Amino acid sequence: MIWKRPPPNGAALFAMPVAVMGVVALVDVVAGPGVGLLPLVSLGPAFASLVGGWRFTALIGSSALLLCVGLGLYDGLFEGRRGFTATVSVAGVTGAGVAAALMRSRREAELASVRSIAEVAQRVLLRPVPLTAGALQAAVSYTSAAAEARIGGDLYEVVASPYGTRVIVGDVQGKGLAAVETAAVVLAAFREAAHDEPDLTGLGERLERSVARELGEEKFVTAILVQIGSDHEAVFLNYGHPPPMLVRRDGGADFPDPSSYAPPLGLGVEGAGGPEPYRVGFVPGEQLLLYTDGVTEARDGDGRFYPLAERGHLLKDTDANGALQALREDVTRHAVGPPHDDAAMLLLRYQGHGQGKSTPAG
Structure with a gap:
């Protein structure tokens, strides 16, 4: 399923993954690495898989990985295991989100096919x-x-x-x-x-x-x-x-x-x-x-x-x-x-x- 520009009434849903990652990044920079919010960057691709197709999810997931690596380097988290753990978490959630978006796209395609058959049946019957x-x-x-x-x-x-x-x-x-x-x-x-x-x-x-x-x-x-x-x-x-x-x-x-x-x-x-x-x-x-x-x-x-x-x-x-x-x-x-x-x-x-x-x- 190719991601398309969302309609005006759905723009807020598609902006949610970016907003979540922005809030996490802002709080991490302001509060410092001791708060431990970096793994929450994975919420971006998680939300993306709910509202968009697999391409949109992969795009948000890639952005989340870059953000996670950037914040990890900024906070010095790669000197220990925390940076690597956060990066693996974001990568895992992105992979799962892409798989979920693919499955949903297939179900939507099947539903569209069933609806088209129903429309033909309606024209024949009624x-x-x-x-x-x-x-x-x-x-x-x-x-x-x-x-x-x-x-x-x-x-x-x-x-x-x-x-x-x-x-x-x-x-x-x-x-x-x-x-x-x-x-x-x-x-x-x-x-x-x-x-x-x-x-x-x-x-x-x-x-x-x-x-x-x-x-x-x-x-x-x-x-x-x-x-x-x-x-x-x-x-x-x-x-x-x-x-x-x-x-x-x-x-x-x-x-x-x-x-x-x-x-x-x-x-x-x-x-x-x-x-x-x-x-x-x-x-x-x-x-x-x-x-x-x-x-x-x-x-x-x-x-x-x-x-x-x-x-x-x-x-x-x-x-x-x-x-x-x-x-x-x-x-x-x-x-x-x-x-x-x-x-x-x-x-x-x-x-x-x-x-x-x-x-x-x-």
């Missing part, structure tokens, strides 16, 4: 939603609960099909790589079936069969499917998922519920009927927010859930991405500490009668 789909403008926000992760167990997709714009937002039971695998199965099935099935019920049945076949009985997925055509209606199928938030033109918010909730995908009883589709008016100027429970179950310091019903006014920005960002930042301010669950939000804004095909995000 592709950018279309900026526009017919008359709709779309925006999405995703926050993973896993530290340093880009993807998790929540899923979303927007497909411009021959039967209208079709959308899914879901939440996989569990976390980690197993949840990501489950999300991949659901999204692959949805992307294929969304173009083939003429009605939303058939699409839901295809997903149920795919989940049951691929995942077995121990995993399930809560999900909501939406179809929006040109008839100023949104059709929903709800598989045990939180209800959508419909923001009216006057800023009021509704949470349309189905007449009865169906079990999540993967928990359906064989031979039993699936969820009943239900229709809600959706006209130009209105917005539809689909989300996972990582949003509504975010708690503040007093244990109160995030009051999504009171936050419809945050979606007033003329740009859908800006509106969703304002809502995401408000959720972050409400929650205490790092997120405990993945949180996905997908905003659909009905702008008017659109023509043509969807425009993907760049």
Whole structure:
């Protein structure tokens, strides 16, 4: 790892090894050799190995050796063993620091490789939603609960099909790589079936069969499917998922519920009927927010859930991405500490009668 000029906020850390050696040298000159501070010069390369690469550590270590030899000659310590002992101490710490910096550099390179693979996986699994789909403008926000992760167990997709714009937002039971695998199965099935099935019920049945076949009985997925055509209606199928938030033109918010909730995908009883589709008016100027429970179950310091019903006014920005960002930042301010669950939000804004095909995000 080649040492580079540190950013302004890290300059103090990189200056620390030099400062430590300067303080030791100053005290040694002022107080004299009887204090016995010369071996503390080795703190310079020790600190350098914590903040810089092996080249930076070797540079500081070499400077420390020269300083140690210079002070030892000035103090007359090489007439006995003290000067040689201090020099060996500095050389040993420098060698250990260079080795530690090399190991850290290798780990950082491996981590960078893993992150790049995660970014590719994210682009394949959670592709950018279309900026526009017919008359709709779309925006999405995703926050993973896993530290340093880009993807998790929540899923979303927007497909411009021959039967209208079709959308899914879901939440996989569990976390980690197993949840990501489950999300991949659901999204692959949805992307294929969304173009083939003429009605939303058939699409839901295809997903149920795919989940049951691929995942077995121990995993399930809560999900909501939406179809929006040109008839100023949104059709929903709800598989045990939180209800959508419909923001009216006057800023009021509704949470349309189905007449009865169906079990999540993967928990359906064989031979039993699936969820009943239900229709809600959706006209130009209105917005539809689909989300996972990582949003509504975010708690503040007093244990109160995030009051999504009171936050419809945050979606007033003329740009859908800006509106969703304002809502995401408000959720972050409400929650205490790092997120405990993945949180996905997908905003659909009905702008008017659109023509043509969807425009993907760049």
